[in-house]
Amino acid sequence: MKVRLVDIAHARSGDKGDTANVGVIALKPEWYPFISERLTRDRVRAHFAGVITGDVERFALPNLNALNFLLHGALDGGGTLSLKTDAQGKVFSTALLRMVLDVPDDEARTLGLPAARP
């Protein structure tokens, strides 16, 4: 079944030069291992293809049930140069939460993951 990341995690993002960071936090601690396994660097890089120009770095913070992603080349050269509405990367957080994950039905049931609303 399909699970929306926005239903199982929350997030906050910010900027540092031309890099946006997105911290993703599991809504329930028992969902963190699942989120950590699914949100690989490659998966997040593919999600932001065409949105950022640089690479993606990934860091795990199991102590906070969180992952931190650095999205390089996200801000047109940096906050003050950028012409974007989101020049400071404040809503890259919810852009990442748009991700939809395919999860085998029994795994989703075991973890109690909510199914995406149609």
Place this chain on the structure above:
Amino acid sequence: MSASPKADRIVRVASGQGFWGDWLEAPRRQVEGGPVDYLMLDYLAEVTMSILQKQKERDPAMGYARDFIGAMESVLPAVVDRGVKVIANAGGVNPVSCAHAVLEVARQAGAAGKVKVGVVTGDDLLPRLDELIASGHGLTHMETGEPLSAVRDRVLSANAYIGSTPIVEALARGANVVVTGRSTDTALTMAPLRHEFGWGATEWDKLAAGIIAGHIIECGAQCSGGNCLYDWRNIPDLANIGYPIVEARADGTFTVVKHPNTGGRINVPSVTEQCVYEMGDPHSYITPDVVADFTTIHLAADGPDRVRVYGIKGRPATDKLKVSIAYRAGFKAVGTLVYAWPDAMDKAQLADRVLRERLDRMGLRFDQLLTEFVGVNATHGPLAVSSGEAQEVQLRVGVRSPDRKAVERFTREIAPLVLNGPPSVTGFAGGRPKVEEIVAYWPALVDKSVVQTSVEVLS
């Protein structure tokens, strides 16, 4: 060692300002809403120093965050009568003038002699820039590796991020208000804890705990329910939001709280959101005082609107300081128009094509020309999903160029579209877009030995 009677002592540091422009009510609410020992006010963002530098060029007595003077007026009774101490990086590029303005506030309130202002200087490297480059400090861009000489003639400001040590010294010398220039945001919280608990300069775990306490409260209400995505609908009484306070203990553990009878919410999710804000490599949060490890932070609920923080580890500081350099980088302007139903998006797209064709025919060249459709895809770009016909769309076009004239000409091309472009257009009441000079940010490193801070206590 046996437990000293002071082992349970709590020092309260309150956050009253998360950036220059934050809620004017917050500092007063923090000192009046309950017990606090220190009020910490953070005014500086990456490019704030360059704005202040421009102000100082126009008037040598300016160059600091004027909001701070109003804040001091509002908290002065607490400082004078109840011994609350204030620590702020409001000094910008002119901490000495800022300190004199604070003393003037005290004098006018009849409290001269009861306010001692510690001033920290030495972070300003602008006057020394050529000397530093000549003696082999390249100040290369931390990300691109370019030498500073590439933009040297356009530099507006250059400041080293300095740590807690000079603030601790000012407190030790009896200051009850400390004003700094480009101190790190986190040092404003850590310094009073180091001063109160006597933490040594190599007690890495405690220093790291102080830094992380600072990180959690440095953005004001952003850890107490503001801008909080978790369960946002149910966060109570945002109109009356309580700003955060750290209740710190000598062992480096602390609890994040807010005053009673305030709105907002402090819980593990709200504090976690702030922990990950503007984070780089969580293993190495590098500050002038210590390298803090965010993967060692432990959070635990400790009653309503209380989160206990413990387990934090730190490592020795590096021998470098980060330098924040701002330089002129051309001009930009952003223009907007609003298109109404029916077919709002189609009309906005046509207007964008017309605008671009006109700019092109005039031969105007821009480094960048960006179109966004607000209400459709402005914030999430290609990730945005359409959910039916938009009821209205704001066309938002921005340009950037080293040529000011090209940007100015662009600003004259928006309004005409109201009469000579697609129909059902409105929302141009703000007039022509403003041309803004772009100030870009150049992060670099410099040897610590190069930067000598000094502390003066004025009264």
